[in-house]
Amino acid sequence: MILVPSHVPEVFVSMYLPAIYAGLIVGFIGSMAIAMRKKEIHILILTDIIGFAMMLIVSAVGTDLAESLILPGLVVELAEIMAISEILLSREMHKIENNPKVNVDKRISLFSLPYNLDMEVMTTAPNFIALVLIAYGLFLTGFTGGAVAGCGVVLYLVSRKARGLAIFTFEGLSGVSGIAWCFWIVGFALFFLLPEYWLVSLLLAACGLLLKVASKIGLVGVLMREDMNKE
Amino acid sequence: MIDVQLFFYFGIFLSIVGSVATAWGPGVKDPVIRIFNTEVASIGVCLVLLCYNHVLALLTLLATSVIMTLILFRTLIRLEEMGVDL
Numbered sequence: 001m002i003l004v005p006s007h008v009p010e011v012f013v014s015m016y017l018p019a020i021y022a023g024l025i026v027g028f029i030g031s032m033a034i035a036m037r038k039k040e041i042h043i044l045i046l047t048d049i050i051g052f053a054m055m056l057i058v059s060a061v062g063t064d065l066a067e068s069l070i071l072p073g074l075v076v077e078l079a080e081i082m083a084i085s086e087i088l089l090s091r092e093m094h095k096i097e098n099n100p101k102v103n104v105d106k107r108i109s110l111f112s113l114p115y116n117l118d119m120e121v122m123t124t125a126p127n128f129i130a131l132v133l134i135a136y137g138l139f140l141t142g143f144t145g146g147a148v149a150g151c152g153v154v155l156y157l158v159s160r161k162a163r164g165l166a167i168f169t170f171e172g173l174s175g176v177s178g179i180a181w182c183f184w185i186v187g188f189a190l191f192f193l194l195p196e197y198w199l200v201s202l203l204l205a206a207c208g209l210l211l212k213v214a215s216k217i218g219l220v221g222v223l224m225r226e227d228m229n230k231e
Numbered sequence: 232m233i234d235v236q237l238f239f240y241f242g243i244f245l246s247i248v249g250s251v252a253t254a255w256g257p258g259v260k261d262p263v264i265r266i267f268n269t270e271v272a273s274i275g276v277c278l279v280l281l282c283y284n285h286v287l288a289l290l291t292l293l294a295t296s297v298i299m300t301l302i303l304f305r306t307l308i309r310l311e312e313m314g315v316d317l
Contacts, residue, residue: 011235011236012283015236015239015282015283018239018240018243019239019243019279022243022246022247022279025247026246026247026250026272029247029250029251029254030250030253030254032254033253033254033255039317041262041306041307041310041317042259042262042265044303044306045253045262045265045266045269045303046253046254046265048253048269048272048273048299049250049253049254049269049272052246052250052272052273052275052276053250055276055280055288055292056243056246056276056279059276059279059280059283059285059288062283066283066285066288067285067287067288070280070285070288070291070292071287071288071291074288074291074292074295075291075295077295077299078295078298078299078302081299081302081303082302085302085303085305085306088306088310089306089309089310092310092313092315093313096313096314143287144287
């Protein structure tokens with residue numbers, strides 16, 4: 001017996017089984033291919049396919065719950081692929097360093113080519129555009145607002161206005177992100193413990209998420225700036 | 232009027248065909264072709280999410296698939312620069 005809540009539309013209920021089966025088939029194809037390959041880079045690309053299978057199965061739920069499960073799934077998958085590719089690169093680097101016959105330069109960067117942003121707009125406009133983006137992000141709040149405000153921070157950081165940011169600022173940004181996470185958790189708990197204060201908990205969660213996403217994108221901007229102005 | 236089901240089944244078809252193409256398609260000995268083939272499956276999943284009205288998930292999927300392609304290409308380029316046999 002399958003329990004279906006009454007607010008799920010009839011169309012979504014009829015699409016449930018095909019989506020589940022499609023997810024299972026895609027996942028099976030992906031795992032078979034991973035089992036058959038030996039090169040690491042091919043396996044790394046094929047993990048993408050497993051992620052798509054996960055998304056198909058989760059989206060078959062068809063309510064807002066599915067959406068809220070897909071978002072962290074995607075982000076975790078992205079982080080996983082980033083981490084595995086770093087491990088892969090450092091392992092190959094290690095192998096080459098132990099082999100004295102090959103000589104390779106040791107810098108690893110986000111862009112492997114020189115990438116110089118020498119445009120007039122990067123020195124004149126960023127203050128204003130970053131301010132507008134951050135203000136609009138604060139107005140939006142939540143995940144979207146965090147992304148918009150983070151774009152403003154990245155724009156400000158990659159332009160030449162803010163060169164030489166101290167390591168203290170870098171650690172401070174991570175600290176802000178941690179505090180924002182606490183806001184989010186407190187808001188989430190208040191929803192269940194004291195439901196009559198739902199507005200407070202909603203705002204706590206939204207502002208926490210805003211700070212978190214914005215500071216994380218800002219950190220990416222700090223990392224990118226090291227590579228941006230390289231000749 | 233075009234039925235939602237049409238897009239849904241086309242999305243499922245694309246995601247299955249895309250994953251088969253990524254796994255055993257023509258020319259997948261080259262990692263670049265394999266990375267491009269994952270995009271086909273990604274578009275299929277996008278269509279399925281579109282049928283379910285998952286707007287935020289759809290936008291995030293588009294953004295992450297772009298970033299993922301960038302990361303994979305960067306890894307590929309670095310590995311090729313090091314002279315690793317792919």
